[in-house]
Amino acid sequence: xxxxxxxxxLSVLSDAAKYDxxxxxxxxxxxxxxxxxxxxxxxGICHTYTEDGRCVSLLKILLTNVCIYDCxxxxxxxxxDVKREAFxxxxxxxxxxxxxxxxxxxxxxxxxxxxxxxxxxxxxxxxIAKKLRTEEKFNGYIHLKTIPGCSNELMHEAGLYADRVxxxxxxxxxxxxxxxxxxxxxxxxxxxxxxxxxxLLQVKxxxxxxxxxxxxxxxxxxxxxxxxxxxxTDRQIILTANHFYTNMNLKRxxxxxxxxxxxxxxxxxTTMQVPMLRENRLYQADWLMRFYGFKADEILEAExxxxxxxxxxxxxxxxRNMDQFPVDVNKADLHMILRVPGIGLHSARKIxxxxxxxxxxxxxxxxxxxxxxxAKYFLHWPGIYQSKDYTSNSIRAMILQDSHSKYxxxxxxxxxxx
Ligand code: SF4
Numbered sequence: 001x002x003x004x005x006x007x008x009x010l011s012v013l014s015d016a017a018k019y020d021x022x023x024x025x026x027x028x029x030x031x032x033x034x035x036x037x038x039x040x041x042x043x044g045i046c047h048t049y050t051e052d053g054r055c056v057s058l059l060k061i062l063l064t065n066v067c068i069y070d071c072x073x074x075x076x077x078x079x080x081d082v083k084r085e086a087f088x089x090x091x092x093x094x095x096x097x098x099x100x101x102x103x104x105x106x107x108x109x110x111x112x113x114x115x116x117x118x119x120x121x122x123x124x125x126x127x128i129a130k131k132l133r134t135e136e137k138f139n140g141y142i143h144l145k146t147i148p149g150c151s152n153e154l155m156h157e158a159g160l161y162a163d164r165v166x167x168x169x170x171x172x173x174x175x176x177x178x179x180x181x182x183x184x185x186x187x188x189x190x191x192x193x194x195x196x197x198x199x200l201l202q203v204k205x206x207x208x209x210x211x212x213x214x215x216x217x218x219x220x221x222x223x224x225x226x227x228x229x230x231x232x233t234d235r236q237i238i239l240t241a242n243h244f245y246t247n248m249n250l251k252r253x254x255x256x257x258x259x260x261x262x263x264x265x266x267x268x269x270t271t272m273q274v275p276m277l278r279e280n281r282l283y284q285a286d287w288l289m290r291f292y293g294f295k296a297d298e299i300l301e302a303e304x305x306x307x308x309x310x311x312x313x314x315x316x317x318x319x320r321n322m323d324q325f326p327v328d329v330n331k332a333d334l335h336m337i338l339r340v341p342g343i344g345l346h347s348a349r350k351i352x353x354x355x356x357x358x359x360x361x362x363x364x365x366x367x368x369x370x371x372x373x374x375a376k377y378f379l380h381w382p383g384i385y386q387s388k389d390y391t392s393n394s395i396r397a398m399i400l401q402d403s404h405s406k407y408x409x410x411x412x413x414x415x416x417x418x
Contacts, residue, residue, distance in 0.1 A: 006095065012085040016065040016076055019259060020111055020145065020168075020224065046109065056141055059099050060109040063087055063124060067113030071170070071181040072264045073229045076113045080262065086115070092128045097136050107141025107163075108132070114147055118188070122150035122158070129161035141219075149188035155195050164219040164251070167192050172240045176230035179266055189223075193248045196221045200249065220251035227282065228274030229258035229267055233305035235297075238285050242296035245289065255282040281307040288313055291345055292338045310400060315341040318378055319392040326380040330359050341399075342374030373402055 046060040064086035065076040075082060087095075092110065099105045110128060114121050125144055132138040144162040146155060158165050167189045171177045174186050199216055206213040223244060227237060241253040257274030260267065285307060288294040292314070299313050300306070301320075308316045318325060318341050327336045329351060337348040350368050354360060361381050365372060376384070377395045 006091060009085045009087055009091070010061065010095070012083055013062045013065060013087065014060060016082075016113075017060050017062045017109075017111055019075065019256070020060075020109075056106040057104065058107045058109040058141065058143070059096055059105045061087070061092070061095075061111075063092060063110060063112035063121070063128070064115055065113050066115045068116070069114055069181070069183040071184065072262070072266050073180055073226055073258060075261055077262075089124055089127045089131065093131045093136060096132060096140075097138065100138065100140055105140070107143070109143045109145075111145035112147065118147040118149035119151055119154060122147040122154045126154055126157045126161070129158065133161045143219075146192055148184060148192065150192060152192075152195050155192045156199065159196060159199060159216040160214055162217060164222060165196060165217050166222040166224070168224045169240075169244070170224075170226060171230055172225050172227075172232045172237045173230070176232060180229060193221060193223070193244075193250075197248050221248070222250055222252040222254065223248075224254040224256055226258050227255050227279060228272075233300075234278075234282060234285070234307045235300035235302070235305035237282060238289070238296045238300055241286060242289060253286060255279050255286070275309075277309055278307070281309065281313060285313045288317075293335055294339075311396065312341075314339070315374065315396075315399065319396055322392050325378040327378065329365065329379050329381045330355050340375050340378045342371055342378075374399055 046058050062076070064084070065082065066084045066086055067074075067076045067078055070077045070079050074080075092108075096105070096108045108128075110125060112121050112125060125146070129142050129144055132142065141164075142162045143164045143166070144158050146158055146165050146167050148167055155165070169177075169186070169189050170181055170184065177184060177186055196217060200220070203213055203216040225237065225240065237255070241255075244250050244253060257276065257279045258268070259274075260270040260272055263270050285299045288299055289296055294314075294317070299317060304316075304320070307313055311319075318339065324336070324339070327340060329337070334348055334352050337343060337351055338345065340348075343351070347368065347370050351360065351365070351370070354364065354368055358364060359382060360368075361383060362372065365375075365381070372379075377390060377399070
């Protein structure tokens with residue numbers, strides 16, 4: 001193996017992969033102390049979280065940044081004048097195994113530009129996963145970004161070797177896709193997702209009867225949308241995500257703020273960076289749908305199509321629905337306790353379990369670790385009476401005042417989550 005050449009390819013193909021956020025990446029630097037194969041120096045290593053909350057490091061690369069398509073938002077688009085590289089199947093397999101043996105990574109996140117056509121590229125991605133599993137006996141995590149428009153046969157093979165597969169739907173609406181990625185068709189993204197969904201159901205049934213039925217994408221499928229390259233509202237984005245969660249049984253939808261690297265009259269100006277806060281609010285709204293029982297059109301109603309940047313979406317919903325509060329902490333069902341701002345999933349379950357033995361009051365709620373600074377405006381317990389003078393505006397002002405002063409006290413740059 002020519003180490004310098006591989007290092008060169010790694011530099012180009014890990015840099016091009018950094019725009020894909022669907023593995024929740026963050027950079028990592030690890031020096032090479034033993035004259036081994038290069039050093040990671042942040043190249044291609046990212047972190048992701050497993051179902052059980054473990055953080056794993058992944059080698060995150062493209063097979064190639066050569067592409068026959070010309071998606072306006074993509075650095076690898078064919079009309080962009082960038083250095084092009086491509087790994088061979090063997091190079092990706094060897095890199096993965098070498099990095100794994102050196103403990104740099106626990107898995108592989110592999111995506112690709114499209115050379116020749118969808119099946120030609122996909123066949124190589126599948127070959128890499130197959131070689132790793134069958135020849136190298138690699139048991140680490142593999143996430144394959146599949147190529148829209150590839151055949152069901154290749155999707156099936158991908159599912160047998162990868163832990164997770166995903167197809168990016170790229171833009172929240174079909175009109176956005178037509179404008180910025182005219183070579184791509186929505187149905188080419190839907191078809192492989194549908195195939196994975198149906199096969200997952202079929203394999204689940206078969207495994208009930210025949211335990212040895214091979215596993216198929218055990219970590220499920222996900223997708224990614226680019227936010228802010230087209231003018232969709234947050235409501236349109238969340239409704240699209242909801243559609244895919246409901247109809248395709250997706251594990252995750254990732255929201256990737258558009259990074260303006262290219263000038264194009266169809267795109268926002270290169271100075272217009274999508275604020276991190278927008279991505280963050282979309283992830284909060286996504287959590288409300290997946291874990292808190294909120295419906296997409298409750299979070300964002302037609303009259304309020306964009307998420308409030310000052311307050312999180314759960315608080316925003318509560319302030320718009322003051323007629324449903326205060327809720328009795330000793331009687332309300334879990335569904336309603338989960339809707340109280342300031343009470344997370346874990347805390348809501350603790351409340352429901354603890355009140356079987358005792359009536360809860362402020363002292364006991366504090367003992368359970370519930371922070372009442374927000375929740376107190378929306379909860380009722382013995383001995384507390386909500387002031388009739390509270391309005392949604394006054395509560396909002398008090399909470400903002402409180403969080404601003406806390407922000408200054410703690411100088412904490414993190415957003416308050418629920
Ligand atoms: S198909 Fe993928 S790699 Fe090719 S230009 Fe479009 S987004 Fe970029």
